Amino acid sequence: MKRIADSTVRRLSVYLRFLEGSSQRGLPTISSEELAAHGGTTSAQVRKDLSFFGSFGKRGLGYSVPELTSSLRDILGLGRAWKVAIVGAGKIGIALAQYDGFRSRGFHVVAVYDSDERKVGTRWDGMTVRHLSSMAADMAEYEPEIAVLAVPAEAAQEVAMGVVDAGFKAILNFAPTQLHVPPEVSVRSVNLALELEGLSYELSNRSR
Amino acid sequence: MKRIADSTVRRLSVYLRFLEGSSQRGLPTISSEELAAHGGTTSAQVRKDLSFFGSFGKRGLGYSVPELTSSLRDILGLGRAWKVAIVGAGKIGIALAQYDGFRSRGFHVVAVYDSDERKVGTRWDGMTVRHLSSMAADMAEYEPEIAVLAVPAEAAQEVAMGVVDAGFKAILNFAPTQLHVPPEVSVRSVNLALELEGLSYELSNRSR
């Protein structure tokens, strides 16, 4: 199968979210045009995106909402629950551990780690913060698949390597650093400073 | 000036962060090759990115670290402080309001808003949560420029419109929704569900 562009996968998520949203209750089908309007793109783009994975619509009618919803969930690998470990029990880490948006979409937080002894043992939402050094040993018990890194920038690369060594194959990185990991490990980064600086750039160059 | 691609601006932020980082102390100059290695790109890309804004290097030598740092800060509009208002005093909103990474990079949180009366009046880090309805009136006093939206998905579009009406020209959106705003308003979105789903997709299609 040909490599699918990142931008395409992101849009599939957007389509899925809209399909699952309440605004869609009742209607049996939806056209690429409607899907595009809500996703901020064009109908041709929607059809092209879907065409990479098969042919889901009926000409003259559009896409069956339940069928397309289920197909997208399948494509995105959401037919199962994923186990997530939060690494870093600072403000952001704790907020993420308690965030309902994760669990409700099938991402279950099964462990929280920190390297600070003062934080180890504290409890949040029925979960006890564990020491980073026990991570590798814990893998067999919890079998987490995705590591969410919420540690200071200085520590991020080192922690990332530990996480890779422990066997994680996917990392969601909140530290404002470019992570270097082996190619078999998937990384997505959420870099708040970078987003704010993007806005700063646009505000400053509004005139163009 | 020709429209600069978003991807280029993001990379400029990455270059700047590395230049400001401690790993760079002492060395007077840096080559596009080194900058590329840390930013996860190629030297040609670095030179092309910079060339959109001028000519900052010396052939045979590279870029002066202090000069390039200052030029990048200038380009990104970081020569000044920006005032930020957090909208939504839930877990994520409060965590963001307390996050040091904002202030240390020149983004000052000057107000926190919520529409829940039970949260209005509570204090966090010396700031009092204010009611959303007072936002428009507060603008003259605080003069915030960037609104950070940390509200539930259902409320996001409506709150975004209120924020636009109040006069904000930039929004950083944490709600998992596609926001529709007038073209003169800049929006960046951080969508955790979408990032996790991207990882889920990659984990599921590892074999390819």
Place this chain on the structure above:
DNA sequence: CCTAGCTTGTGAATCAATTCACAAAGTCCT
């Protein structure tokens, strides 16, 4: 069953971003 009307799926065309590759301009050593 036929026709008018939609809407998909997809090659071809266009637009955008990245990489190549090399002349030009400098440095550094002797």
Place this chain on the structure above:
DNA sequence: AGGACTTTGTGAATTGATTCACAAGCTAGG
């Protein structure tokens, strides 16, 4: 001062993503 070496800046080539545009397929209504 000269020559070997380094590194930039940038057109040209390439690769990638988006948009166009239209034949093919399906629906619905008589």
